[in-house]
Amino acid sequence: xxxxxxxxxxxxxxxxxxxxxxxxxxxxxxxxxxxxxxxxxxxxxxxxxxxxxxxxxxxxxxxxxxxxxxxxxxxxxxxxxxxxxxxxxxxxxxxxxxxxxxxxxxxxxxxxxxxxxxxxxxxxxxxxxxxxxxxxxxxxxxxxxxxxxxxxxxxxxxxxxxxxxxxxxxxxxxxxxxxxxxxxxxxxxxxxxxxxxxxxxxxxxxxxxxxxxxxxxxxxxxxxxxxxxxxxxxxxxxxxxxxxxxxxxxxxxxxxxxxxxxxxxxxxxxxxxxxxxxxxxxxxxxxxxxxxxxxxxxxxxxxxxxxxxxxxxxxxxxxxxxxxxxxxxxxxxxxxxxxxxxxxxxxxxxxxxxxxxxxxxxxxxxxxxxxxxxxxxxxxxxxxxxxxxxxxxxxxxxxxxxxxxxxxxxxxxxxxxxxxxxxxxxxxxxxxxxxxxxxxxxxxxxxxxxxxxxxxxxxxxxxxxxxxxxxxxxxxxxxxxxxxxxxxxxxxxxxxxxxxxxxxxxxxxxxxxxxxxxxxxxxxxxxxxxxxxxxxxxxxxxxxxxxxxxxxxxxxxxxxxxxxxxxxxxxxxxxxxxxxxxxxxxxxxxxxxxxxxxxxxxxxxxxxxxxxxxxxxxxxxxxxxxxxxxxxxxxxxxxxxxxxxxxxxxxxxxxxxxxxxxxxxxxxxxxxxxxxxxxxxxxxxxxxxxxxxxxxxxxxxxxxxxxxxxxxxxxxxxxxxxxxxxxxxxxxxxxxxxxxxxxxxxxxxxxxxxxxxxxxxxxxxxxxxxxxxxxxxxxxxxxxxxxxxxxxxxxxxxxxxxxxxxxxxxxxxxxxxxxxxxxxxxxxxxxxxxxxxxxxxxxxxxxxxxxxxxxxxxxxxxxxxxxxxxxxxxxxxxxxxxxxxxxxxxxxxxxxxxxxxxxxxxxxxxxxxxxxxxxxxxxxxxxxxxxxxxxxxxx
Numbered sequence: 001x002x003x004x005x006x007x008x009x010x011x012x013x014x015x016x017x018x019x020x021x022x023x024x025x026x027x028x029x030x031x032x033x034x035x036x037x038x039x040x041x042x043x044x045x046x047x048x049x050x051x052x053x054x055x056x057x058x059x060x061x062x063x064x065x066x067x068x069x070x071x072x073x074x075x076x077x078x079x080x081x082x083x084x085x086x087x088x089x090x091x092x093x094x095x096x097x098x099x100x101x102x103x104x105x106x107x108x109x110x111x112x113x114x115x116x117x118x119x120x121x122x123x124x125x126x127x128x129x130x131x132x133x134x135x136x137x138x139x140x141x142x143x144x145x146x147x148x149x150x151x152x153x154x155x156x157x158x159x160x161x162x163x164x165x166x167x168x169x170x171x172x173x174x175x176x177x178x179x180x181x182x183x184x185x186x187x188x189x190x191x192x193x194x195x196x197x198x199x200x201x202x203x204x205x206x207x208x209x210x211x212x213x214x215x216x217x218x219x220x221x222x223x224x225x226x227x228x229x230x231x232x233x234x235x236x237x238x239x240x241x242x243x244x245x246x247x248x249x250x251x252x253x254x255x256x257x258x259x260x261x262x263x264x265x266x267x268x269x270x271x272x273x274x275x276x277x278x279x280x281x282x283x284x285x286x287x288x289x290x291x292x293x294x295x296x297x298x299x300x301x302x303x304x305x306x307x308x309x310x311x312x313x314x315x316x317x318x319x320x321x322x323x324x325x326x327x328x329x330x331x332x333x334x335x336x337x338x339x340x341x342x343x344x345x346x347x348x349x350x351x352x353x354x355x356x357x358x359x360x361x362x363x364x365x366x367x368x369x370x371x372x373x374x375x376x377x378x379x380x381x382x383x384x385x386x387x388x389x390x391x392x393x394x395x396x397x398x399x400x401x402x403x404x405x406x407x408x409x410x411x412x413x414x415x416x417x418x419x420x421x422x423x424x425x426x427x428x429x430x431x432x433x434x435x436x437x438x439x440x441x442x443x444x445x446x447x448x449x450x451x452x453x454x455x456x457x458x459x460x461x462x463x464x465x466x467x468x469x470x471x472x473x474x475x476x477x478x479x480x481x482x483x484x485x486x487x488x489x490x491x492x493x494x495x496x497x498x499x500x501x502x503x504x505x506x507x508x509x510x511x512x513x514x515x516x517x518x519x520x521x522x523x524x525x526x527x528x529x530x531x532x533x534x535x536x537x538x539x540x541x542x543x544x545x546x547x548x549x550x551x552x553x554x555x556x557x558x559x560x561x562x563x564x565x566x567x568x569x570x571x572x573x574x575x576x577x578x579x580x581x582x583x584x585x586x587x588x589x590x591x592x593x594x595x596x597x598x599x600x601x602x603x604x605x606x607x608x609x610x611x612x613x614x615x616x617x618x619x620x621x622x623x624x625x626x627x628x629x630x631x632x633x634x635x636x637x638x639x640x641x642x643x644x645x646x647x648x649x650x651x652x653x654x655x656x657x658x659x660x661x662x663x664x665x666x667x668x669x670x671x672x673x674x675x676x677x678x679x680x681x682x683x684x685x686x687x688x689x690x691x692x693x694x695x696x697x698x699x700x701x702x703x704x705x706x707x708x709x710x711x712x713x714x715x716x717x718x719x720x721x722x723x724x725x726x727x728x729x730x731x732x733x734x735x736x737x738x739x740x741x742x743x744x745x746x747x748x749x750x751x752x753x754x755x756x757x758x759x760x761x762x763x764x765x766x767x768x769x770x771x772x773x774x775x776x777x778x779x780x781x782x783x784x785x786x787x788x789x790x791x792x793x794x795x796x797x798x799x800x801x802x803x804x805x806x807x808x809x810x811x812x813x814x815x816x817x818x819x820x821x822x823x824x825x826x827x828x829x830x831x832x833x834x835x836x837x838x839x840x841x842x843x844x845x846x847x848x849x850x851x852x853x854x855x856x857x858x859x860x861x862x863x864x865x866x867x868x869x870x871x872x873x874x875x876x877x878x879x880x881x882x883x884x885x886x887x888x889x890x891x892x893x894x895x896x897x898x899x900x901x902x903x904x905x906x907x908x909x910x911x912x913x914x915x916x917x918x919x920x921x922x923x924x925x926x927x928x929x930x931x932x933x934x935x936x937x938x939x
Contacts, residue, residue, distance in 0.1 A: 002346035003370070003590050004310065005034035005830060006756075006823050007085060007763045011598055011781050012039050012061075013049045018069035022076045027790045029080040031816075032823025035309065036077060037085045037763060039598065041070065042298065045094045045280075049778060050598065051087070052314065053094030053281060056101065057295045074307045078343070083309035085350060088299055090292075090325065091318035092275035095119075095282040096138050098171035103282065106134065108162075108173035110257030112202030118291045120273035120283040120536075122430055130271050134258045137266035137279050138170050146260070147240055147249060154182070154238050154249065156231050158222045161215030163234075165253065167260075176202070176211045178255050186234030189226045193217050264703060270426035275318065276540040277423045283536070287320040292328065303349065304336040310350025312373060312592075317355060317468050317539035320532050323367055324472075326353065330368040352592050356543070356564050358466045362479075363588065371584075371591020374763060375564025378595050380580045381754050382562060382607055384852070385747045386571035387870045390557075390617030397621040398556045401628060402653040408554045408567045415549035416462045418697065419541055427537050432457060434530040438509045441520040445505060456495065456502045461541060463490035468538045471531045475511055510534060551601060552696035555657035558664065559610035562601050571614065574852045574869075577754075578840035581854070585759035585838045593755045596765035596772055600780060603772035604765075606664040608751060609744030613660075615872040616740065623736070624659055628652065630727060634719045636712035649712030651699065657692065658717060661685060663736055665773045672723060672734045682721040686714050688775040742879065743872040745814065746930035750852075750867040752815050753931045756822035757856060757865045759838050769816040792816055818931065821907040825863065825935055832858040843922065845892030850874060851922055853894050862900055864915070864934035866925050881927050892922040903937045912937070 008028045010021055021036065028036065040051035043061045051061065060067040077084055095103045102115040110116065111123050111132060121134050139146045146152045146167065154174070155166045163174040163182055174182065176199075183194035197214040201207060221227030236242055238249040253260060261269065266279045273283030286292050302308045313329070316322045333349035340346070351369045357376045399405050406414075420428050432454045439445040439453065464487050469480040476484070488503050495503065512527050520526075551561040560567040584591055595604040602610075613620045635655075638647045650658065662685065670677045693700045693710055700706035723730045748771070756762045765772075767784035774780035792813055826833045836858035843851045853866040868874065874882055896918055904913045906925070913925070913934050925932045 002309070002348040003350055003834060004037075004083065004085060004761055005826050005833075006032060006761065007035045007037035007592070008033040009037045009598070009763055009765045010039065011049075011766060012041065012051060012064050014047065014063040016783070017063070018060075018065040018073045022073050024786050025073070025076045025080050025082065027786055027793065029082055030793055031769065031820055032827055033082065033764065034827075035083040035085050036073075037312065038087060040087045040089055040314075042089075043099075045097055045099055048094075049781065052089055052092075054089050055094045055097070055099040055103075057093070058298055060298075070302075070307065083344075084307070085310040085312060086299075086302075086308050087312045087314060088296075089314045090284065090286045090295060091315050092281045092283050093119075094280060096136075096280040097169050104171065104173055107136075107256075107258050108175060109202055109208075110134075110175070112207075117288065118285055118294075120285050122271045125271045126433065127269070127271070130259055130269075132257070135266075135269055135271050136172065136258045136260050137263045137270065139167065139260055139262050142262045143260060146262075147246055150240050152249075152260070153240070154235055154252070156218075156222070156235065158219065161217070161219035161222070165260075172256070172258065172260065174252075175256055176207070176214075178252055179211075179214070181252070181255075182234045182237070185237035187226070187230035189221055189224075190218075190230040190234055193221070266426070267423050267703070268425040271430070273427065273430075273536060275315070276544060283318070285320070286325065292325075296329075296332070300332060300336055303333055304339040306341040306344035309344065309346070310352075313351065313353040313369075315539075316353035318536060320536065321470070321472070322353075323364065323470055326351065326367040326369050350590070356467055359566050359569055361466055364470065364479075365587060371588035371760070373597070374592040374594035374760070375597075377580075377584075377591075377593045377755070377758070377760065378562060378597075378600075379565040379569075380572065380577060381595060381751045382559065382565060382611070383569055383572035384574070384577045384754075385608060385611040385751065385869055386557075386560065387614040388571045390614035391570050393617035393621050394556050394614070397617075397624060398653075398656065401625070401656060402651075404554075404653060406554075408550060411550045411554045412545045413462055415545040415553070415697075416541055417458070419544050419549070420458060420461060422703075423544065424537065424541060427533075427540075428454075428457070428461075431530070431533040431537055434526070434533045435506065435509055438523065438526045438530050439506075441523040441526060445509065448502065448505070452499060452502055453506065455499055456491070456506055459491035459494045460487055460503070460506075461538065463487050463494070464538050464542070465490075466538075467542045468535050471510065471512065471535065547601070548695050549697055552657075552692045553653070553698065555653055555660065557610060557613060558602065558657060558660045559607040559613075562607060563597070563599055574849070575840075577852065578854065581758045581838055582840070589759055589835065591760045592763050593758060593760040594763040594765065595751050595755050596768045596780075598765070598777065598781060600774075601776050602661070602664060603774035603780060604751065604768060605744070605748045605772045606661075606774070608747035609740055610660060610664040611747055612740040612743040612872050613663075615743065615870055620736075623732070624656060627659060627729065628655065630729070631655075631716070631720070634716050636715065638708055638712065647699065647709065649699070649709050650716050654689075654693065654696075654699075654713060655716075658685075658689065658713075658720075661688060661775070662720070662733060663740070665775055666733065666737045667773055668741070668771065672731045675723065678721045678723065678730065682718055684775060684779060685721075686717055688779065689713055689717060691776060740872065742875050742877055743870075746868055746871045746875060746879065749814060749818060749929075749931045750869055752818055753822065753865060753867050753933065754852070756819065756826070757833070757854075757863070757933070762823075762826075764819065769819050770813045771815070789813075789816065793820065818908060818933075821933060825907065825933065829858065829861050829863070832856050832861050832863060836861075839897070841897075842895045843892060844895065845922070847874070847892035847922060851892065851894070851926070855897070855900065861936065864896075864900070864904070864932070866894065866922070866932040866934070868926055868930040871930060875930065879928070879930055881923060881930075893919040894922055894925065895919050904934050905937045907933045907935055 040054060041060055041064060042054045043056035043059045044051045045053045045055050060070050094100060102118060106113045106115050106119060123132055125131055152165060152167045154163060156163050163179055165172040180194050180199045183190040193214060197210050222231060238252055239245040240249050275281035284291060286295055319325045330351060337346060352371050352373050353369055355372045357363060363372060432450060435453050436450040439448045466483055469476060469483055484507060492500050492503055510531050547563055554567060560570060636649045638649055640647055670681055690710055693713060694702045699709045719725050720729050833856060836856045839855040839857060841853040843853060850868055850870050852869060856863045876882055900915055904915050906913055909928055
């Protein structure tokens with residue numbers, strides 16, 4: 001199985017290890033999954049719940065059970081006839097703390113560390129206090145207070161024989177030169193070590209060995225009473241609680257290869273590339289050969305030994321050169337294929353990348369990859385479920401109550417400006433300096449000031465329409481040139497007349513193939529640095545502006561606020577969806593298809609339910625207006641400064657989004673009279689609410705949490721969920737849940753079936769074969785009850801037989817039998833879904849816009865897929881089609897190609913389907929169930 005047939009994503013951590021994964025292999029094998037798709041398995045920071053903060057890429061995470069546990073899992077997986085895909089993180093590593101040996105070595109040896117160039121550090125900062133140093137923004141308070149509090153102290157590690165500064169979980173190594181100074185305060189024994197091994201310079205060949213030998217002697221000394229006394233004396237010399245100790249501690253810290261500072265200074269003063277704005281994740285220069293080899297050695301060994309079968313590359317846009325990286329990764333894995341055990345030998349290691357494609361953007365076909373991880377499919381199928389008819393009413397409601405008449409794109413532009421001003425100040429300054437350095441290498445640009453460059457780059461970055469471009473030594477391709485042209489046109493409108501001419505000039509400075517022959521010999525490397533700085537800033541700026549800011553400010557309908565989506569693209573037609581599928585079938589037939597991930601903003605069934613509001617927009621709008629009036633007394637007016645505008649918590653935009661989340665994630669089993677259940681649900685919502693308020697960065701933020709506003713919003717939420725206080729709100733919300741649930745479930749089944757049968761490779765996020773009413777992480781990473789899933793899977797019979805024809809049917813887990821049927825069909829006819837033709841079908845009649853249908857065809861095998869959308873007014877409570885009762889006049893017919901004939905069965909109902917006709921009534925296909933999967937009877 002070189003190409004996965006279907007994957008199941010598992011989130012590993014200390015409470016769900018590789019050995020725990022062993023216990024679910026049989027379940028997923030029976031469900032029809034071909035490959036487990038594991039979250040990062042390399043050693044992450046202790047206690048990590050996600051694994052993306054890798055601190056040692058040379059070992060399997062011991063918290064997950066280490067390599068021995070991985071081998072046990074592989075043995076079980078192979079016995080089940082399955083494979084493994086792992087998530088790899090080439091762009092960044094976890095730093096801070098006390099666990100990353102490469103990072104700690106950089107702190108100890110500075111620029112002379114063998115790892116100094118492995119991290120993207122600017123050792124020549126214009127800040128004189130940072131020249132030759134690295135900024136460490138890990139202090140919880142201002143530097144002086146951290147010293148005076150005694151929380152920052154020098155300590156000695158007896159196991160390593162080394163001194164370090166300790167600050168809570170952080171460890172900051174003492175430089176070798178400073179170690180000598182400390183030893184001279186440690187009595188005769190330590191002074192002897194200092195004299196035997198005097199201060200050495202890092203550039204000396206034997207310096208590292210001498211330092212190691214000195215550490216060995218200190219380890220031995222620490223085992224003696226005299227040594228312990230000397231070490232205690234040395235530590236006392238810089239004890240902030242003793243006379244003169246504070247000043248000596250400060251002077252010692254000033255001599256290190258780093259500068260400690262308050263965490264709030266990171267955004268403005270950082271002199272190294274972070275992952276987004278996360279200061280405990282440092283960018284790694286994997287574009288360097290030795291870094292690539294070191295960070296991928298274990299991954300390559302696992303592949304060569306047949307323990308893994310493919311990889312998912314995290315945040316590919318964060319790499320300096322994604323094109324070169326992906327091609328190198330492909331070539332390395334291909335070269336190792338012959339070393340794999342015969343049973344696992346293949347010629348096509350599976351590679352997908354995490355990449356967000358903006359509207360109209362296409363994935364580069366020269367990357368030698370199988371596709372993306374599926375965000376664009378999640379967007380496409382989500383848009384398909386929304387009705388354009390509700391757009392005006394939802395727009396009107398949002399504008400009327402919030403006063404916000406801005407398009408989502410405007411929110412993104414505003415967020416970009418704010419992020420450049422507040423969150424990415426250091427990274428932006430590094431880019432500006434890099435471009436200014438390029439300008440100084442040529443005669444025609446040497447007089448352009450750094451301030452002017454900053455102004456122009458601001459507008460370029462704000463206007464940039466995609467996540468990034470992909471420059472090479474040969475310059476930019478045509479696609480990237482068009483992106484630049486669009487950017488220049490937009491940026492020019494926002495620049496003052498004196499700065500407008502600089503736009504075209506500055507863009508040429510990013511071209512590595514148009515250097516003036518008379519330019520400095522440094523021109524090329526300086527340009528390459530400027531390009532790298534630019535192309536590694538635009539992705540985090542775009543992601544933070546859209547996903548982590550705009551999505552929490554613009555809440556017209558939250559089901560369209562999802563990773564990879566554009567809320568302005570509210571809905572799509574059936575023809576649009578067919579076009580997306582057809583294009584994927586041609587260019588990336590093995591791309592991953594997903595509707596839920598570890599990073600989604602809300603669960604797939606939350607989005608499916610909220611999409612129904614687009615069909616009931618007028619009624620929803622009137623309900624929200626009434627709630628707004630009824631809950632006036634629940635809002636809290638906050639005290640502000642005299643000249644500041646009044647702040648009411650929650651704001652109306654936050655209130656509108658809260659109502660949607662309460663409805664969207666409401667558990668099926670939660671009753672209006674279950675006060676304990678209401679309280680538990682409210683606590684989950686409160687965690688989402690706090691994150692949403694901080695991500696929006698208006699009334700609160702992660703950098704400056706506004707406890708008063710957050711507390712008032714929480715109090716508002718709790719009042720709503722208290723049935724005695726909320727004057728019927730809970731009962732009315734339950735009524736809304738009941739009203740939209742049937743159509744919401746139909747949406748869920750439709751998006752599930754389309755994911756499993758469209759061109760591409762379907763991925764199942766852990767647990768989502770049951771209803772997924774999760775919120776943003778960490779809520780979407782809660783434990784999965786595999787026992788209940790295995791018990792249901794053991795039952796036999798088609799999906800529709802599990803629906804009691806009475807109230808309460810929605811409590812049945814309808815997705816799992818659908819997934820089972822589709823996955824086993826894929827297993828029976830793998831070529832049909834891997835390389836088979838995708839044939840859109842025409843539907844005629846009153847429900848034509850509500851039915852999507854297509855054929856998958858390969859050789860003599862054919863499978864018919866039919867699904868309902870926008871079904872609020874079409875379904876009875878038992879999911880049967882009202883059309884059969886005459887509620888919708890006329891017949892809706894599916895037109896079939898003449899070649900489609902034979903004995904077929906609907907795998908979801910068990911009913912035989914007559915297909916010896918050129919057309920078939922939709923009522924015969926969807927009369928009992930909103931989706932149909934028609935396959936040959938022998939399937």
